[in-house]
Amino acid sequence: MIYLRLFYEFFKAGLFSIGGGLATLPFLYHISDTTGWFTHSKLADMVAISESTPGPIGVNMATYVGFTTKGILGAVVATIGLITPSIIVILIIAGFLKAFRDNRYVKGAFYGLRPASTGLITAAGVSVVMISLVQWDLFQQTGSIWDLFHWKGLLLAVVIFLLTKVFKKLHPAVFIGASAVVGILFGFAGV
Amino acid sequence: MKELWDLFWTFARIGGLTFGGGYAMLPMLQREVVEKRNWATDEELMDYYAIGQCTPGIIAVNTATFVGQKTKGIVGGIVATLGVVFPSLVIITIIAAFIQNFADLEIVKNAFAGIRVCVCVLIFNAVVKLLKSSVIDKATLAIYLVVAIGSVLTSISPIIFVLFAAAAGILLQNWKGAASK
Numbered sequence: 001m002i003y004l005r006l007f008y009e010f011f012k013a014g015l016f017s018i019g020g021g022l023a024t025l026p027f028l029y030h031i032s033d034t035t036g037w038f039t040h041s042k043l044a045d046m047v048a049i050s051e052s053t054p055g056p057i058g059v060n061m062a063t064y065v066g067f068t069t070k071g072i073l074g075a076v077v078a079t080i081g082l083i084t085p086s087i088i089v090i091l092i093i094a095g096f097l098k099a100f101r102d103n104r105y106v107k108g109a110f111y112g113l114r115p116a117s118t119g120l121i122t123a124a125g126v127s128v129v130m131i132s133l134v135q136w137d138l139f140q141q142t143g144s145i146w147d148l149f150h151w152k153g154l155l156l157a158v159v160i161f162l163l164t165k166v167f168k169k170l171h172p173a174v175f176i177g178a179s180a181v182v183g184i185l186f187g188f189a190g191v
Numbered sequence: 192m193k194e195l196w197d198l199f200w201t202f203a204r205i206g207g208l209t210f211g212g213g214y215a216m217l218p219m220l221q222r223e224v225v226e227k228r229n230w231a232t233d234e235e236l237m238d239y240y241a242i243g244q245c246t247p248g249i250i251a252v253n254t255a256t257f258v259g260q261k262t263k264g265i266v267g268g269i270v271a272t273l274g275v276v277f278p279s280l281v282i283i284t285i286i287a288a289f290i291q292n293f294a295d296l297e298i299v300k301n302a303f304a305g306i307r308v309c310v311c312v313l314i315f316n317a318v319v320k321l322l323k324s325s326v327i328d329k330a331t332l333a334i335y336l337v338v339a340i341g342s343v344l345t346s347i348s349p350i351i352f353v354l355f356a357a358a359a360g361i362l363l364q365n366w367k368g369a370a371s372k
Contacts (some may be wrong), residue, residue: 052299055206055278064287094260108362113324116338175312181303183304
């Protein structure tokens with residue numbers, strides 16, 4: 001029963017991968033090795049596609065693997081397998097939080113967790129900046145400060161920043177759509 | 192029933208507009224969940240993110256379950272989660288079925304290079320907003336700096352930072368409480 005196996009493998013991936021979507025990657029390699037549903041190089045393609053489509057990366061990967069293995073139903077089964085452990089664990093924690101919200105230890109923990117959470121998001125933001133605005137590899141090759149920054153990107157970032165301050169009511173999706181168009185028109189991926 | 196539909200479509204919209212991981216979802220969550228619908232506060236979003244870092248599963252999914260559960264109980268949690276994964280199912284299935292070498296297409300590469308720049312700015316704005324409600328004194332500033340700088344410069348797991356921060360929070364709060372008595 002391959003559907004059951006798909007569900008089970010992705011349930012495991014969902015249960016044991018903690019943190020971001022790419023944390024599921026080692027599990028996918030394991031699935032590839034033990035089941036032969038897809039090759040390692042196919043997996044690399046799937047990662048690239050998952051990163052260049054909307055939606056959480058882990059979910060995209062599950063859908064892709066499920067679809068290549070067993071069509072649309074396979075995609076649904078793998079994705080539901082991946083999210084089932086999260087749903088169960090979070091529902092339990094949410095119930096616990098409701099009951100202990102006013103406990104002083106829980107309150108103290110959140111007093112420390114909130115700045116930490118903001119810190120982790122800051123770090124995630126820095127890593128996107130390093131990918132999209134800084135050209136560290138090129139800078140190391142040429143040694144020229146001029147090559148350190150992706151100037152087109154930097155200019156776009158400043159323009160978007162100013163626009164988000166002027167048009168506060170605009171939905172973030174508008175800026176994302178506009179940036180995609182600018183990226184295509186000005187060939188952002190090329191050097 | 193209407194509220195459940197609302198949950199589903201709101202999270203479907205958030206899932207379909209999130210490019211690149213759970214943290215990129217934050218600006219969408221702030222707009223759709225905090226500002227437009229009052230389903231959660233900025234503080235609660237931070238709590239969910241911190242908990243999502245050290246519980247199994249994908250952060251985007253965990254956050255959806257939390258917000259859904261808070262709004263409409265267990266069914267709400269499930270519906271919101273199904274909503275957040277729905278666009279992925281549709282989009283990835285279409286790409287896998289019909290488009291070869293999607294990620295190598297020049298137009299896709301260029302569009303995403305542009306989108307990533309935008310994501311930088313959106314995350315920056317989101318962080319500025321969160322700082323106002325999370326960094327409220329010297330102790331929280333210290334925790335923020337340790338975690339932010341630590342996770343940029345080292346490869347220490349976020350779980351360690353989250354556990355450290357929770358322990359520091361408990362100690363600091365209770366010490367402050369004891370000092371003021």
